[in-house]
Amino acid sequence: AQKVTQAQTEISVVEKEDVTLDCVYETRDTTYYLFWYKQPPSGELVFLIRRNSFDEQNEISGRYSWNFQKSTSSFNFTITASQVVDSAVYFCALSGGAGGTSYGKLTFGQGTILTVHP
């Protein structure tokens, strides 16, 4: 069975601080995919990134960066110079690849509530 654990339930920061959201996963699939989603107060989940298990290269997109470490089964998300608009619930998720028992199915972590104060 797959499992995703997000260590922080809630994080509160002041604008312009950097913040890192932790994500640890468990899977028996040899090929899998990791995701981060943002859920603003409106409720709709917004796709942020997908990372393939066979690609450990870290990625940066503007103020967002992701650190994937297969050796520690972690996929952490960092927001640099946080802004009030970053306030949301952030979910880490895991999906198995083709041929695996969890193919096409997302397993979500519990979510981290991020509040950025002005």
Added chain:
Amino acid sequence: DGGITQSPKYLFRKEGQNVTLSCEQNLNHDAMYWYRQDPGQGLRLIYYSQIVNDFQKGDIAEGYSVSREKKESFPLTVTSAQKNPTAFYLCASSPREGRRTYEQYFGPGTRLTVT
């Protein structure tokens, strides 16, 4: 604009009544999914469909039913057998081939309250 629509945004029902939640997508995605979200929790998979006329149970399918007669539509029925139906329901879709395979895109959700 392509996207996923769910209607209505808020739904109220009396206990013992079945209710159907709508989900429509015009992204030409093959796969569609239904998730349930309870306060302070992550999303849990109810049902999913990888192709028209086929669907599979997710982790919490009891008390729910679905159909997939058209590629664009994946309605979810919450039956009276669902013991605790009040929740936020999210529909998603994803392509099954190409660069965006496995990326699920979500609709705005339906908040169901059963009293």
